[in-house]
Amino acid sequence: MTRADGQEPDPGTWLLDKIEAREQAVAGQIERTRAEIDTLTARLRDLDEAAEHLRITRKTLLSLADEPETDTTPPAPVIPDHPAYRQILNIFGDLGRPLRARDLCQTLDLPIVPKNTEKIRAKLKRLVGQGILVETEPGLFAQPRP
Template sequence: MDKIETRQKLVRETAGHLREQVAELSEQLATAELTLERLQTTRETLLELAAEDNAEPPEPLPPGYREVLAAFVKAGHGLRAKEICEILGIGTDPRHTESIRAKLKRLVDRDILAEPEPGLFTLVQQSPATPDTGSA
């Protein structure tokens, strides 16, 4: 009988731990579903706004591009491909700098960066909307 009682106690403890894990996973699932719902709403809103302006919705940036843009924000000034490589800690061999330079050129094509002089890249300054002064 002692063995049965010991086994029952162990199984009760295991069941309790499993219930805790189920509760924790249920909470994580609810959070993930809420996030998915918010993202879907954001996506739909973005598509609606783009349609109102007869514009194409912006394409998301591929992996690695956010880090490049963050380097510009952190630096606060124009950068060259080699400087980006140094900031990102990826090495400054030609293969690295050329890979970064290609990303920078793609960001220029998307009007996210500007290249005011060859090899120097800066964030595009978003000009605030100028109010209509009403002069005709």
């Protein structure tokens, strides 16, 4: 090989230039490989974390499956023994609408006097307290919707 000035290149310089070029190429490959390693390390860390979450989820589900079933349904309300309560509930079932104490007195053919309406109201309040009826607004009673 001849140089631009027409002289033959020094074999030692030419060889050193080739080595330097090769060194720079290898250094570039090293940097790209390190960048790939960093990317792959981050990806591996994310995959390890995802796998750990799946192991925790499996362990949680298996432990929940091993727990005994608990009954979450509330106990059925107990209707008082007095026949008046059964009559009141039958009227609510037949009419299917909210009623006031006065309405029940009329349906039961009781005279509309304060004594009767207060007794009926007290029974209605007791049924509300036991969860058998609901008071949708003050003085208005209804059967709860399922």
